[in-house]
């Protein structure tokens with residue numbers, strides 16, 4: 001099958017609005033992400049608008065959640081039970097992906113708000129599946145969630161003069177995987193909402209360029 005040899009199968013994971021997922025959909029359609037196909041979307045939040053975007057693009061999607069799928073009882077606060085539930089959820093999610101009829105070669109985290117344990121990352125690494133993540137901060141600057149808000153506070157306080165975004169390989173240490181592409185973003189004193197809008201606009205470009213880069217390396221690597 002010609003498609004098999006020339007096409008990188010991409011699975012996207014998202015938790016919210018999905019504007020970066022939409023950028024990937026549009027990037028594949030326009031040829032900005034050549035020789036690639038988004039085979040599936042996985043969300044961990046039922047109300048993620050990304051699912052609507054998937055349906056509009058005829059991309060299969062599924063919802064897989066720690067509580068809804070029975071890994072943790074609603075309201076359970078016991079720390080040990082939560083840690084164990086997260087590991088089982090991660091292992092089950094990896095197993096799900098590995099057993100898909102169309103197994104992905106690349107997973108793109110596009111606003112996926114869940115920290116993975118090695119129970120997810122190790123099986124995928126063993127299967128040669130690359131995982132990359134879009135993060136709205138520069139390497140080592142604001143790891144974790146709410147990065148834009150934290151950058152804004154430091155910009156206002158004069159502790160930093162600019163911020164940025166990156167797409168990086170995913171390792172267990174959150175947001176510390178090798179960067180693939182980095183984009184610095186200046187601050188002209190704008191308020192948080194305007195800064196967020198500027199950052200999101202740059203994100204939509206960077207996630208397409210980074211995904212195209214990695215997908216291209218995967219397809220080229222297959223020819224060797």
Ligand SMILES: Nc1nc2c(c(=O)[nH]1)N[C@@H](CN(C=O)c1ccc(C(=O)N[C@@H](CCC(=O)O)C(=O)O)cc1)CN2
Nearest residue numbers: 112113114115116133135144145170171172173174175
């Ligand atoms: N092991 C890794 N997992 C993930 C990485 C990573 O680099 N290594 N990147 C993140 C994406 N991310 C930042 O880019 C990120 C997302 C979410 C969180 C977080 O604290 N999540 C909380 C829940 C927060 C919420 O529900 O609002 C959690 O997982 O308990 C930190 C960083 C994706 N995963």
Ligand SMILES: NCC(=O)N[C@@H]1O[C@H](COP(=O)([O-])[O-])[C@@H](O)[C@H]1O
Nearest residue numbers: 016017018019020111134135136144
């Ligand atoms: N730490 C991960 C993180 O903060 N990711 C951020 O979530 C947003 C998702 O927007 P979207 O749902 O519109 O694509 C994006 O700003 C992305 O950088």
